[in-house]
């Protein structure tokens with residue numbers, strides 16, 4: 026079992042390894058035993074596969090379980106209110122502990138619920154996807170608004186992240202693709218050798234469980250170092266948004282859940298590389314093509330339809346579009362891009378994609 030400490034204002038530990046969920050009752054007994062109630066907010070698809078393991082680990086605390094829709098559909102105002110209604114109807118109090126069980130979406134939702142229920146109750150992240158190596162660490166919580174992704178949320182750190190690698194074994198192919206996009210994002214902003222290793226995958230089924238755990242640990246280390254430096258995103262934390270300006274626009278434009286977050290991030294990273302005039306773009310597009318990321322989707326989406334969403338991105342202002350670009354691998358920076366240049370780069374990328382698929 027590996028442990029990584031995240032030294033934020035309220036520090037916590039990320040436990041990662043097979044069977045990690047079993048340590049919940051031992052390592053967090055004091056927190057859980059002091060709670061008047063333990064409430065699990067679970068992704069319904071994940072619950073169908075793995076809830077018994079979590080309930081066994083928490084059996085001493087007789088948790089209540091609320092299942093929410095799988096994926097991005099969990100991050101709606103309706104599901105946020107359902108969570109609060111559940112907590113109130115179960116007579117939960119400020120001494121309740123929430124456990125988020127599932128992928129990035131349920132983690133973002135449950136974290137937001139935990140940060141707002143009676144102005145804040147403790148929560149533990151139990152992520153079950155590759156993508157959540159990113160979202161479960163760092164304390165960004167959110168739900169979506171039809172006009173923009175993650176527009177409603179807080180910074181609120183979990184008490185612990187318990188990342189059981191056993192849960193990753195049942196991930197469907199599109200979830201593996203989605204999660205690997207955030208892994209590769211961490212490599213782009215930090216380390217060329219690691220990026221080379223990741224871009225060598227022609228098919229993620231070549232990757233052993235041990236290799237995957239290694240990549241997740243590296244990703245978490247990159248993420249936590251940045252979060253430790255800039256917990257509330259005044260500066261360097263924005264680099265973690267590499268690829269996300271376009272990705273979030275695509276997700277909002279298509280309707281949340283139509284595309285996985287990571288698939289959208291791959292399209293967004295290709296665009297950010299084009300804007301950066303990066304020599305990494307051709308091999309990144311080749312990698313995306315062989316690993317069956319939906320590059321062709323960009324051909325159906327005119328720039329004008331995505332622009333209003335990009336303007337609402339949290340890094341942008343009313344007057345300027347701000348993107349995370351890449352000087353070289355490991356050297357991200359923020360640049361303000363004029364609309365005309367943003368459009369030209371988008372059209373150029375679409376032309377390249379059209380010629381290669």
Ligand SMILES: O=C(O)C(=O)C[C@@H](O)[C@H](O)[C@H](O)COP(=O)(O)O
Nearest residue numbers: 159160163165175262265266269339
């Ligand atoms: O934690 C962060 O900081 C990130 O930016 C990580 C992103 O990968 C994250 O998944 C999310 O999409 C953040 O978007 P934001 O627009 O809510 O900052």
